[in-house]
Amino acid sequence: MARYIVTLTDDEIQQLKELIQKGGKGYRIKHAQILLKLDQKPGNADWTYERIKQAYGTSNGTIAGIAKRFVTEGMEAALDRKKQQNRYRKVTGDVEAKICTIACSDAPEGRSGWTMQAIADELIRLEVVDYITDSTVCDVMKKMNLNHGL
Numbered sequence: 001m002a003r004y005i006v007t008l009t010d011d012e013i014q015q016l017k018e019l020i021q022k023g024g025k026g027y028r029i030k031h032a033q034i035l036l037k038l039d040q041k042p043g044n045a046d047w048t049y050e051r052i053k054q055a056y057g058t059s060n061g062t063i064a065g066i067a068k069r070f071v072t073e074g075m076e077a078a079l080d081r082k083k084q085q086n087r088y089r090k091v092t093g094d095v096e097a098k099i100c101t102i103a104c105s106d107a108p109e110g111r112s113g114w115t116m117q118a119i120a121d122e123l124i125r126l127e128v129v130d131y132i133t134d135s136t137v138c139d140v141m142k143k144m145n146l147n148h149g150l
Contacts, residue, residue: 004067006038012075013039019079030056031079034066091132091140098128099140116141 008016016032023029034056037047049060070078102122107113114122116134123129123137 004064004071005040006035006067006070008035008039008041015075027081028079030058031066034058034063035070035075035078038063038067038070090129091136095123095128095132096140096144098123098126099137100144103141 013036016036019032020029020036034052037044037052037055049063052058052063053060065082066078069082099119102119103114105114108118111118116137119137120132120134123132
C-alpha cells in the first residue's frame with residue numbers, strides 16, 4: 001500500500017487542535033485527530049495505521065485516503081469527506097419517458113402485458129440505454145406512479 005508522509009507545520013497543528021476543541025461535524029474532528037497522529041514527529045512514532053484504526057474505529061483505507069488527500073490536495077480536502085466522482089443519474093428524463101411510453105403501449109405479441117424484464121429488453125433493443133435492469137425499470141415505474149398491472 002502506498003504510504004503518504006504527513007508532515008504538519010506548527011500552524012496546521014494549531015488549526016487542527018482548535019478544530020477538535022471547537023467541535024463541529026464529527027467526521028471533520030475524527031479526520032483532524034487522525035492527521036495529528038499521522039504527523040511525522042518523534043512523539044507519534046508509536047501511532048501505526050493499525051493503532052490509529054483501533055483508536056478511531058476506522059479502516060486502513062480511510063486513514064490512507066486522509067493522508068493522500070492531505071499530501072496531494074491540502075488540509076481542507078483531508079478534513080472533508082472524499083469527493084464522490086462519477087455520481088450521476090443513469091436514468092434520465094428521456095429514459096423515464098421511454099419507459100412510460102413502452103409500459104403504456106400494447107403488449108408484445110403473445111403476452112397480456114409488459115413485464116419489467118420485457119421493458120428493460122425493449123429499451124436495450126431500441127438502443128435507448130446500453131444496459132438496464134428490471135429492478136431499475138420497476139423503480140422508475142414506482143416513482144412515476146405507473147401501475148402497469150391494472
